[in-house]
Amino acid sequence: MNRYILFFFLFCTCNIQAQNVANYDESKVPDYILPELLRCNDGTAVTTITQWENKRKPELMEYFYSQEYGRTPSENINVKYQILAQNPKALEGKATSKQIKFSFVENGKTVEAFLLLYIPNAAQGKVPVVIGYNFKGNHSTTTEEDILYSSAYKELKKNDRSTWTRGEQTNRWSYDRIIDRGYAVATMWYEDIYPDRPGFEERSIAALFSDYEANVDKPDKWQAIGAWAWGLSRIADYLETEEKIDSEKMAIMGHSRQGKATLWAGVQDEHFKVVISNNSGCGGAALAKRVYGENIAIITKAFPHWFCPAFSRYAGKEAELPFDQHQLIALIAPRSVYVASAVDDQWADPKGEFLSAYHAGPVYQLYGLKTLESDTLPAIDKPVVTPSVGYHIRTGGHDVKDYDWEKFLDFCDLNF
Ligand code: GTR
16 A cells, blocks of 8 residues: 555544544643634624624524524424323322423324423412433333323333333432422423434434425425424423413423533523523534543444434534534523533533533623623532623532523522
8 A cells, every 4th residue: 555545544543533522631622712602604793683683692592503403494283282191189198299291293194292291289370490301201200100101101101111100210300309499390201202213313303394395405404403492392382271380481491412402402492591502512602622521433432322413514614614502502692501510420521511611701792691601610519600601610410400590590590
């Protein structure tokens, strides 16, 4: 082999290996340049809210649609709601639980999704609500015996009966605490909307849209994260019909992959006045250009069904991204955002998650709102908070803890 060809071959192999291994060495973080928030693609500086909303914001939205999460369909899907169960003495009498089946019907296909809602009994009048997906089914969030398994759960997990145990993830859902603080809480199994495995899009919500077939090979194809974000908006639509819910006070919280979907839902839907990302990492709050922990090569290879296919073009080429995740967070402004990390969750790059929240600042400032003052990562378990932007890094690993909920609810209180 010609030696130049050999060198080229070795160079390529090393490069591919480097992409597929997570970097945890701060000294190896590249000298990245973050794309500006307040400068349009034609070089115009953004100095007013009107310029931001009419010119710069649509430019950035287009990046996220075409390069990362795929293009959200605009078509309305028919939905019917059916209340399957109601228990006025849930959570030892503290709350009323309601279980609602959503039937999305279009294109000769049906997707069913089951919502579990707890409303505090002590509250007078309407209450604020926190909405979030769960990983392991509604039955995993509580030990209450009357929680139903969704139709998708029964089908997708029929050979995996060990996961049918109740209450396996109660630690992630501080229902008592949430209800005691006067909030309603609504959760759904995220796989009801889009099964979390490649090759299952046919039975996801995406298959109900009329342009589904036409989009199959497109680089901006809408996939799981986009669909999960869409599903959060449909939960909000339903909650608007609930008498006891104050639809002006809706917060969304998502952990990890659902944190990514939560941020994207928060960007697109003004229903959500408070948007909370917990340990969302790569493709969520973390800056991609730091290439620390999980990176684009790793995530798009492991989860080809999450982002639009175009995102994988940036595998190992984060420097070429014309946007970054601080811009995603800024697109939520002037509504409020809270980003949470955990110190042992280096895979999600806590520092990159913090810096995104910090660098979203200029847009909040444009709206006259207070943002994070310092670009130094705060001390562990010492949240830095303004009513518009909050951040904490907690002791421990990749999870949702009572500590997180306590801080999330404090942040919601500041807003509601
Ligand atoms: C990991 C993935 C992360 C994160 C996490 C989760 O395997 O690499 O991006 O989303 O799953 O959702 O728990």
